[in-house]
Amino acid sequence: MSDRIHATYWLETGDDPARAAETIAGEQSSGTFVALATETPELKARSGARVERLEVLDHSATPSLPTPVRSTRYTRCRLELSWPIENLGACLPTLMATVAGNLFELRCVTGLRITDLRLPPAFAAEYPGPAFGIAGTRRLAGVDRGPLIGTIIKPSVGLSASETAEQVRLLVDGGIDFIKDDELQADGPHCPFDERVRRVMRVVNEAADRTGKKAMVAFNLTGDLDKMRRRHDLVLAEGGTCVMVCLNSVGLVGLRELRRHAQLPIHAHRAGWGWLSRSDALGWDYAPWQVFWRLAGADHLHVNGLRNKFSEPDDSVIAAARSVLAPLMPGAPMTAMPVFSSGQTGLQAHDTYSALGCADLIHTAGGGIFGHPQGVRAGVEALRASWDAAMAGEPLAERARRDAALAGALEFWR
Template sequence: MSDRVHATYWMETGGDPARTAEVIAGEQSSGTFVALATETAELKQRSGAKVERLEILDVVDRPSLPGAMASDRYTRATLELSWPVENFGPSLPNLMSTIAGNLFELHQVSGLRITGLQLPFGFTSAFKGPAFGISGTRRLAGVAEGPIIGTIIKPSIGLTAEETAQQVRELIAGDIDFIKDDELQADGGRCPFEERVRAVMRVVNDAADRRGRKVMVAFNITGDLDEMRRRHDLVLELGGTCVMVCLNSIGLVGVREIARHAQLPLHGHRAGWGTLYRAPALGWDYAPWQQLWRLAGVDHLHVNGLYNKFSESNESVIAAARAVLAPINDTAPMEAMPVFSSGQTGRQAAQTYAAIGCADLIHTAGGGIFGHPAGVPAGVEALRAAWRAAMAGASLEDEATRSTALKTALGFWR
């Protein structure tokens, strides 16, 4: 089995593509800007990055990024590099520094984007990955099949702890499966974390005694490491079944440490993802990026949603969801659950189901539930009815003849 990590890039350069590829390989391993006597052929063979593949795609007459070397032609290519695992060991932060370090700002580079990542068993075997994943999440949420129907507390900021608990009460009345804090709501002065968790869990536990099923609430514990540990422990003590972290805000080390501590599923919010993906000639594709967070121990990963309120295309959203559901390699399934959100209603259910070929997902609608004219419980029922139709191959209009909540929702869902 290979003991090398392989990363694939979309590359643009104003120089000779082969030379630029070698510069990137050197910069990210044993080389520097001048030849050194200590970088022997033996050392380079042992520790240097290798150019595994270079395929020319096309040529353009202007650079995609500022600060590139002056040229009258810029060549675009697919570049694949590999490194021996021994260069960085079983370390996610040092893997990140290797595949996504100083290479983006090289003078020779006028565009660079990570499009693929292949991790060998020699690297992934050091990580346990998600502790709960799809099966554990279904067990704790009490949802054996079909999507996990969820929502986000709205308004995102401004409610008190008791007002938040009242929203949870109304959502449970509609038989919701999953509720999450907004990524902006952590421990603010108007809605302190501890006060919010205690108020919400009183409602959740009381309802669970009556229903025989406990709604899963992802409380946003994002903060310093000690804060996150304390917040997790409070949720666990009060009978909670999920905690949420903002991945880019706390980083790989923060996620890894809280995953080691956690006894609950980790719901991973990708707030800030747009800075990494939105420029086509710079950054990351989602497929390689999400692997790092699954290895770190994240159980749920946001993938945006079809016809979302942001800039991401449907094709990109579906590719992201499929990546989360795919094994990392042949020996590391490390299952995680994709989370669809952003401007979602029941109108996206059928296409979402058809595109990924399963219902192993969390579908969260904020305004699509809270905006229902008949109230929050009706909003929950409408979304659930839309998914019943999607999985049965029926139209929304047909299902609406059996669901008044859905029939009403079709008038305000856009």
């Protein structure tokens, strides 16, 4: 494996593509806006970013992004750059500044999106990645095969801690595997974190004592570092088996420090992903973005869901999930569990399973469970039945003929 860092971009420029590529490489390593005597050939050879590949794809008469420098033709390219790891060492925050720093702002750039990232083994040596991943999550949730059937407690504001606990009671009595806080619910005055954890875990522990099955609850502890550590310790002390954090809110350092401290799986929410990705001409593909968070310690990563309520197309969702399941590098798989959410029901089970070829995932449905006309238990049973049918290669309608909960769900899953 190369000891260099490699990043691939979709680039659009109104400049000569080769000149634009060199400008980007210089900006992100040894260069500046004018030639300097101190940037010697030796220095550039040692520390400069290298243009490894520049492939012209097509052209456009108009720029994708606003630009002060007008042109009659804008060239779109595939650009691969590499850097010696000696420039930064195995440091994720500096890596972020290197591959996704000032290059987006350059005048010659009218479109730029990071599409791939390959790292040398030093990063795997420095960052241990997920502590639990797929195997550890399955063990703690008591789910040996199939997806973890999950849901989200909403509304994120308004429900008290006791009301939240009552919703959890319905879910655990219905056999749910996984429950998560909403990303907007952390430590608000309506539902304080400490009280929520104690009330919810009382319900979860009582159900576990009765049935032998403990639902995994991802409590959203997003906050300052010291508060996240203390909140984690409370969840652990109360018998909880998962914590949740909003990645873009706490940043790489926040997740890294939580990973150092944590003794529980970290459920990572990507809230804010749209402003990083929604424009095809700017930002990130999911595959390179998730590399940072897996290395920093995320055990579960949200990937949206098929036929979701947002703008992301299905092929992008599946590509994201595959990237989370793929090894990060040879000898360092560090696989995490993809989390499917957003307008999900059992109607997506067959297509999700077919596209991934496995069920190593968490499938969360809110209204798809709570809205079942026969109640929450039937909602859980129907979602699980849809996955059993998918993994058995059985059509959903055929399974519904002998499964009353699934038959009832098909009346409102539309």
